Amino acid sequence: MNWIRLAWQFFIALISILLLELFLMLAVASGHLDKMWALLQQTTFGAPLLTYVIAGALLIAVLVAATSYGLARYQHNQLTKRLSQLTAGQLEAPVFARQGEAETALGGDVAKMLEALRQKMIRLQREVARYSASPVVIAGETKEEILTQERHRLARELHDSVSQQLFAAMMMLSALRSVVNQNTPEAPELKQITTIEGVINEAQAEMRALLLHLRPTTLEGKSLKQGIIALLQELQTKIRIQIKWELADVHLSAASEDNLFRIVQELLSNTLRHAKAKTLEVYLKDLDTSVVLRVVDDGVGFDPATENTTGSYGLSNIKERAESLGGTAKVISFPDQGTSVEVRVPLSKEVSND
Structure with a gap:
């Protein structure tokens, strides 16, 4: 479709420039068509003047079409970049701070609508988080x-x-x-x-x-970091698997921490039952606007696009829990290359102070 649009722009530009040149020549000739035709047939540097007219029109048409295509491509990239961040739930991504860039590339109306959509999604995230915290x-x-x-x-x-x-x-x-x-x-x-x-x-x-x-279905008074460490230490005593963890001491609402803890349980259960992994890595990070939980193993892996995959039921539960917190869950896996699951939960002051 992009090549079709580019060809159409080139055709329109070429016809417009040729018509403009012919109109100017007719104006100069003032009705003397014979003189104009003779002028076009005059040889300059070994070629008729008409050849230079057509070549100039082609060159200008190419420049006009390329400029139009480049501008359309830039607008498309700017729009795609913002929509992909919204789809991924990255509502506080740095790209949204450049509102002036969006207005220049997309126009004021489109930029304002995108910002309004982002603000609405932020409000919905907070509402979902508050609802999940209510028993x-x-x-x-x-x-x-x-x-x-x-x-x-x-x-x-x-x-x-x-x-x-x-x-x-x-x-x-x-x-x-x-x-x-x-x-x-x-x-x-x-x-x-x-x-x-x-x-x-x-x-x-x-x-x-x-x-x-x-x-272990609840944290039982422990912080999220303490609960995950206790879970991993218990796992090491029962299963022969090398475990590495880097956990930040994050603070969320009690319901959010409990849900994240259960997500860790679900991920560990999937790894033990299906992955046949030798090493396991668990990371928990606080990124100011969100909390990121990442679990990586070197197991057998699978194709996430394949339905009815072994362990897919557990992964669907994880995605549902993440969405119930207003967050997202992303699964990256390849056969015989292990699996990486990243859960990102928004961190808002309203929720974190509950």
Whole structure:
């Protein structure tokens, strides 16, 4: 479409310039067409004057079309830059501070409409954050209290039943391996026992991840930084994985911090259950206008564009939680190259002081 528009601009400019030149020549000739035609046929530097007229018209048309295209491209880039920041939720990006640049490139009306849209989105973010901080009461209990009780119940049942059965199966396999080793050390059954032990070990790791996800559902009086560190330290004692973290001591509303903590839980659970990662990095930063949580692993990765991806349900929960705080969640992943999840939550004075 850009090439079509450029060609059309070039055609219009060329026709306009040729008509202008012919009009000027007719005015000079004052009705003497023969004289004008003879003038155009005169040779100058080895070429008729008409050739220079057409070449000059072409050159001017190219300059006019290129200038028009460059201006249109500049306007398009300025508009795209601002719309992409709005779409990504970067409502306090430095580009919005250059209002004069927007008015020059896009015009006063368009620049004012974009600024009005940005201010409206900021107000909506704050309203969403305030709403998420308000507890939803059902039958005398808040929704979060009901979910917490249900999580604890599921964790107890899984630990008392499935985890114990897996442990018992591993013990019986160990005893069976000892008996087989004593009687027939070269028995082919040993390979099958090893395979079964590997399956049970994977099931136990999956169960630990589930229990870790279900049990710590609140910060319980800790700051967000303290809660995440405690969660990561507990993870290190149960799973063989190298963990690195850099956490700022951010301060949000209690509901926002609790939601971010649960997002960390969800991300860790996805990593343990699906990523098969060897290293995990967790970052929490305060960027004045927003809080950024970033979790990176070196696991198997996946294609985010593919539907029904393993772990996609957990990622959809993370996106929903981020949106409930007026924020955004961005997932970057490639097969066999790991996954990076960045959650950005707006930080406003009204919310942070609640």
